[in-house]
Amino acid sequence: MKDRVIELSVDNRREVIELPVNPAEVEFTEKQLNQTITLLNIGEANLKGERGLKLTKLSSFFPSEKSPFYKYAKRKPDQYVSLLNEWKRAGAVVRIIITDMKVNLAMLIDQFNYSMKEGDSDIYYMISLSEYRTLNVPAVQTTTRVRSNGLLARPAAAPxxxxxxxxxxxxxxxxxxxxxxxxxxxxxxxxxxxxxxxxxxxxxxxxxxxxxxxxxxxxxxxxxx
Structure with a gap:
């Protein structure tokens, strides 16, 4: 049994991929959106910004039936590739969970590369993902009045x-x-x-x-x- 489980899923786990072979290393990057400006007679100053999006890359392979790691796979290599491509093209929000790192993030697939080697049925891949955030933009309500028969009246709301x-x-x-x-x-x-x-x-x-x-x-x- 693997100590680390890396799971990708969409839409409340309607579709789930558990990586059969974990990447040798998983790294997350998070920028801080500070801004450097140059002031006359003072020089450079650094203005504090908000945090940027978290980024990560996952690189490993999907084992074929000939591989000893195939026992951890729940799909054939080409089926993993097909599903990931479907998610990417649909712009699906992917939930990534890494158990021992306490990672539970909504992310988008920015890039998905895969390849095969001569004489090897495994499919090697690299997935680049960036954090997904929803934009909560406050709604602006306005009241519109139009003149009808010389009187001011509020029009009926659009259906x-x-x-x-x-x-x-x-x-x-x-x-x-x-x-x-x-x-x-x-x-x-x-x-x-x-x-x-x-x-x-x-x-x-x-x-x-x-x-x-x-x-x-x-x-x-x-x-x-």
């Missing part, structure tokens, strides 16, 4: 795209696929309902950076056009 009541087994990916025909559109639903999702996550003790991945039955979401 919404509809609503969806969450039931057991629902996922943001599934709701987006049902509403738009593409599961990768789920950030659109999250953005329109972030306050509801975050409140429910807090209520159920799941508040934090990953609360966008937890949804609960009974919540009513607005489905934007």
């Amino acid at each position: 919404a795209g509809g609503t969806h009541t969450v039931v057991s087994g629902d996922t943001l990916w599934g709701i987006a696929k049902q509403s738009y025909g593409a599961g990768a559109q789920y950030p659109k639903i999250y953005g329109a309902n972030s306050a509801i999702i975050e409140a429910s996550a807090k209520k159920h003790g799941k508040a934090g950076s990953d609360n966008g991945h937890w949804i609960y039955p009974g919540d009513v979401y607005t489905i934007p056009v």
